[in-house]
Amino acid sequence: MTQPRALIIAGPTASGKSALALELAERFGGTVINADAMQCYRELRVVTARPPPEDEARAPHALYGVLPAAEAGSVAWWREAALAEMARARLPILCGGTGMYLRALTQGLSVLPEIPxxxxxxxxxxxxxxxxxxxxxxxxxxxxxxxxxxxxxxxxxxxxxxxxxxxxxxxxxxxAPRLPPADYDFRAILLTPPREQLHPAIIARWAIMRAEGALEEVGALLEQGLDPGLPAMRAHGVPELAAEWRGEASPAEADARAIAGTWTYTRRQATWFRHQELVAPAATHRINARIAGLAQFSERNAPEIFAFLQRAG
Missing domain, CATH: 1.10.20.140 (Histone, subunit A)
Incomplete structure (x- = not known):
């Protein structure tokens, strides 16, 4: 039997993944499935740059804001949830920068012990x-x-x-025993904009988060009195804005630290995606397709992307 198709849109923070995924979902009748660990958390819409409600209304979106911050997501949890959403989708479009999540789908996952x-x-x-x-x-x-x-x-x-x-x-x-790769014929688009374009994009995105209420969002999160070791409490921007909320840092200090931390993480992401193969080799009927040097998605990139998808089938 022919495997169902699935599309991966991956790359570092601020590389334009969500915009591209939305464009493809509208054009091909797909469902955008979140593959970003922090965008899973319900309370972190602004500070994680989750797709806004108007984008979610344009095409189906899944696994965004589905976990309370009081819970700790995991690779195993996400894999199971993603597979359930993929089974319901006409064309699953997995979008995100958490490489371990995507790799758990395309390469399988070790089953680790339950921790008491x-x-x-x-x-x-x-x-x-x-x-x-x-x-x-x-x-x-x-x-x-x-x-x-x-x-x-x-x-x-x-x-x-x-x-x-x-x-x-x-x-x-x-x-440990391993869960097998997902039984899909994957296509992958890896966004790899030049690093000199990413840093200004991070600064611009942080300014938008500020304007949209990131500080107030983190303040509401702090009021829950959650364990500071939880993943949601360590999302990029949360510790820095928490320090500002408590009066331990000025807005300028919080901005500088958050931007620097995000930039460091983004560079690590770019390096990881450059050296990792998300999609299995052709012998296992997986196709690894990369569009090198692609800048942030915009309409001028559309012909190149659609030509690639047409060639890839």
């Missing part, structure tokens, strides 16, 4: 008490070697596995 609450709570308590860098030094050596000292979420996850099982996360990845 005591191990999870101890890991979060150690993270809060020691900070990411000091906790990183306490990880099993093979986990420490593959994780950045600043990556608090993955450091906490590695510690949870260690506390619950006595094994490193790396060891679990080597031996």
């Amino acid at each position: 609450p005591p191990a999870r709570e101890e890991a979060r308590a150690r993270l809060a008490a020691l900070g990411a860098e000091r906790l990183h030094a306490q990880l099993p050596p093979e986990d420490a070697a593959r994780l950045r000292p600043s990556d608090s979420q993955r450091i906490a996850r590695a510690l949870e596995v260690w506390l619950a099982t006595g094994q490193s996360l790396a060891a679990w990845h080597r031996t």
Whole structure:
């Protein structure tokens, strides 16, 4: 049987993924399915630059704002939810910059152990008490070697596995059973605008977030009194605006820190997408298609993109 088709629109923050996905969804009758970890959270519409209601009205959108900030999303949760949405869509259009989410669809996913609450709570308590860098030094050596000292979420996850099982996360990845790649014939468009265009785009997008109420959105989030270790509490811009809300930083300081943090993350994203293959090799009936050097999506890019899709079938 012929596999159903699915389209991936991927790339770093501020590269124009959402605009392109919307254009393609309207033209081909597709459903835009969110593949950005932070855009899943209900309370973070502005600070994560989720598609506005008027865009959602133009074409079906799925998995945007579906989780409360009090819950922690995961790759496994997203994969299952995305597969359910893909099964309902005429043409699934997976749009986002969380590469691990997309890779879990196209390359499969290791099934990691269930973490009992005591191990999870101890890991979060150690993270809060020691900070990411000091906790990183306490990880099993093979986990420490593959994780950045600043990556608090993955450091906490590695510690949870260690506390619950006595094994490193790396060891679990080597031996755990794997969920297979999704049974779809994927096409991929990777947006790779020049970095000198991305930095101004990040600054412009931050100004729009400010004008649309990002500070007030973060203030409402803080009023919930959530665990600061939750993913939503660490979304880009949230810690910086939280400091401003509490009077610990001026607006200018919050802006500078948020833009710098987003820019650092965007550069890492661009490097990841440059070196990773999202779509499986042709032997497994997956097609990896990249349009190198594509600037932020605009109407002038449309002929190039549609010509690629026509060639790819």
